[in-house]
Amino acid sequence: MTTLVLVSHPQLADSTSQQFLKESLPSTGVKWEHIEGQQALDVDQEQAQLRQADRIIFQFPLYWYAAPAGLKTWEDTVLTRTFVYGDHRYPLAGKELGIVVTTGMPQQAFQRGGAEGLTLDAALAPLAALAHRARMTWLPVFPIYQFGYLEEPEKLQLVIDYQRYLTQRQPDSLANRQDWFAQQLPGMVANLPTEQQATGKLIASVFDQNREQLDQLTDTLAMIKEQEDD
Amino acid sequence: MTTLVLVSHPQLADSTSQQFLKESLPSTGVKWEHIEGQQALDVDQEQAQLRQADRIIFQFPLYWYAAPAGLKTWEDTVLTRTFVYGDHRYPLAGKELGIVVTTGMPQQAFQRGGAEGLTLDAALAPLAALAHRARMTWLPVFPIYQFGYLEEPEKLQLVIDYQRYLTQRQPDSLANRQDWFAQQLPGMVANLPTEQQATGKLIASVFDQNREQLDQLTDTLAMIKEQEDD
Numbered sequence: 001m002t003t004l005v006l007v008s009h010p011q012l013a014d015s016t017s018q019q020f021l022k023e024s025l026p027s028t029g030v031k032w033e034h035i036e037g038q039q040a041l042d043v044d045q046e047q048a049q050l051r052q053a054d055r056i057i058f059q060f061p062l063y064w065y066a067a068p069a070g071l072k073t074w075e076d077t078v079l080t081r082t083f084v085y086g087d088h089r090y091p092l093a094g095k096e097l098g099i100v101v102t103t104g105m106p107q108q109a110f111q112r113g114g115a116e117g118l119t120l121d122a123a124l125a126p127l128a129a130l131a132h133r134a135r136m137t138w139l140p141v142f143p144i145y146q147f148g149y150l151e152e153p154e155k156l157q158l159v160i161d162y163q164r165y166l167t168q169r170q171p172d173s174l175a176n177r178q179d180w181f182a183q184q185l186p187g188m189v190a191n192l193p194t195e196q197q198a199t200g201k202l203i204a205s206v207f208d209q210n211r212e213q214l215d216q217l218t219d220t221l222a223m224i225k226e227q228e229d230d
Numbered sequence: 231m232t233t234l235v236l237v238s239h240p241q242l243a244d245s246t247s248q249q250f251l252k253e254s255l256p257s258t259g260v261k262w263e264h265i266e267g268q269q270a271l272d273v274d275q276e277q278a279q280l281r282q283a284d285r286i287i288f289q290f291p292l293y294w295y296a297a298p299a300g301l302k303t304w305e306d307t308v309l310t311r312t313f314v315y316g317d318h319r320y321p322l323a324g325k326e327l328g329i330v331v332t333t334g335m336p337q338q339a340f341q342r343g344g345a346e347g348l349t350l351d352a353a354l355a356p357l358a359a360l361a362h363r364a365r366m367t368w369l370p371v372f373p374i375y376q377f378g379y380l381e382e383p384e385k386l387q388l389v390i391d392y393q394r395y396l397t398q399r400q401p402d403s404l405a406n407r408q409d410w411f412a413q414q415l416p417g418m419v420a421n422l423p424t425e426q427q428a429t430g431k432l433i434a435s436v437f438d439q440n441r442e443q444l445d446q447l448t449d450t451l452a453m454i455k456e457q458e459d460d
């Protein structure tokens with residue numbers, strides 16, 4: 001699977017959250033582009049890399065309840081009508097559209113009666129409508145609230161969750177999570193310092209055992225359910 | 231009352247609807263600005279004219295369920311946090327925010343199950359949230375669907391409705407409409423060609439008589455209601 005991450009931020013170098021996300025990118029399978037970093041938008045090239053991607057991610061800070069002007073410029077320029085739905089061809093159909101959005105306000109501000117008075121889903125409705133029009137699959141939004149206040153363990157969790165959002169099969173089910181971790185673990189263990197290799201391998205083998213046990217439990221549960229249904 | 235109309239359109243000269251609206255502007259009380267027509271956005275000047283206006287209108291075609299990138303650039307540049315709600319000062323509080331939006335799709339496309347799958351209100355939620363944050367009064371949206379298909383009588387109606395949206399007191403009640411027409415009629419009649427002056431004056435006097443009759447009817451209704459409430 002190929003994921004295209006389109007980042008919109010007017011001052012990327014000054015953004016600690018965007019720099020953190022950039023360093024958290026998975027090592028393979030992801031193409032990353034900074035929209036405002038392009039000298040001029042090459043429409044053909046942008047459209048070509050959209051065609052090649054299976055999952056497209058718009059990543060940006062929320063400015064006035066929407067993406068920064070840079071992403072809107074990109075939309076207005078690259079997403080011509082002819083490209084998106086002209087001649088009844090839908091080159092983006094079936095691709096997934098995900099949104100990674102950072103906000104300076106906490107989660108509870110984005111609800112009816114909260115300080116912002118609307119949900120993130122409501123704010124991002126225009127992008128969801130775009131996905132709908134292009135016959136793309138809209139992924140649940142990946143919000144990062146108040147990055148500056150995150151503690152170290154929360155940041156480590158964010159790295160994993162972010163990588164999963166970019167590359168794990170959807171929906172975010174237990175089975176898909178397990179598959180994702182099973183793919184990642186050998187590489188993670190191989191990258192550990194020598195003195196931690198033994199521990200790493202132990203963790204990997206326990207993970208595999210747990211997975212097998214879980215599969216057995218799932219089978220048992222299915223059998224019980226079958227009998228109940230009789 | 232002063233109204234500031236901020237127009238966002240990347241190719242204003244090519245837009246028949248925007249040219250039509252420009253020619254339909256009321257002769258007084260309205261300041262008009264084309265955002266993309268500015269060489270560079272002068273933040274101080276933009277903020278100053280926002281402070282001076284009683285009603286602010288964003289006017290644009292709907293591109294991907296939002297305003298064109300030009301308006302978003304203006305928002306991200308001019309509407310600094312410090313200006314809108316810094317130090318607990320809200321310089322835009324109490325001002326009205328209206329949206330004049332043109333769409334290439336018909337009205338019935340903008341509903342659940344319609345071709346676009348979302349209402350104009352839902353698409354414009356980010357702008358409504360901005361008004362909320364700035365403590366402005368959100369006016370009902372003024373949509374213009376498929377301008378190119380309008381017949382001549384519909385266009386004449388549009389001129390009046392547009393002028394009322396820009397300058398008539400809100401809400402759009404019968405009393406406020408009457409007041410607005412009473413203010414406009416003498417000027418309209420004065421501008422008529424000589425041979426139509428007599429007809430114009432006749433219309434104006436009939437309008438005044440109707441108004442008086444309506445006032446009497448309203449009084450009578452109020453009296454009846456009072457007796458019923460006893």
